Amino acid sequence: MRYSFGQIEALKLRIDSIQAQMNGKLDDLKTHIAPMVAEWEGSASEAYQAQQAKWDSAALELNQILDAVGRVVGQGNADMQQVNTAAANSWA
Numbered sequence: 421m422r423y424s425f426g427q428i429e430a431l432k433l434r435i436d437s438i439q440a441q442m443n444g445k446l447d448d449l450k451t452h453i454a455p456m457v458a459e460w461e462g463s464a465s466e467a468y469q470a471q472q473a474k475w476d477s478a479a480l481e482l483n484q485i486l487d488a489v490g491r492v493v494g495q496g497n498a499d500m501q502q503v504n505t506a507a508a509n510s511w512a
Contacts, residue, residue, distance in 0.1 A: 423504070428497040432490055439486040446479055 460468060 423497075423500050425497055425501055425504075428493060428500075432494045432497065435486055435490045435493065439483060439490070443479075443483070 457465075457468060
């Protein structure tokens with residue numbers, strides 16, 4: 421079995437980068453619309469807040485998934501590097 425440790429590490433870094441970009445864009449959006457949201461009152465405000473809570477929950481869930489995937493990819497890469505090193509050392 422052949423592994424490209426550099427490519428697997430690059431994938432891990434790409435997952436981290438995508439997650440950071442997504443969170444940055446969500447934060448920018450919230451900042452951009454905050455003045456408008458602050459002016460809403462009554463049922464419009466309540467409806468928006470309810471929807472925003474759903475979006476926040478979905479974003480949190482996606483972040484948890486991306487964290488888990490990133491950890492698994494990184495740990496799998498580290499584990500296989502150790503196996504590869506042990507196999508190479510067994511011939512020394």
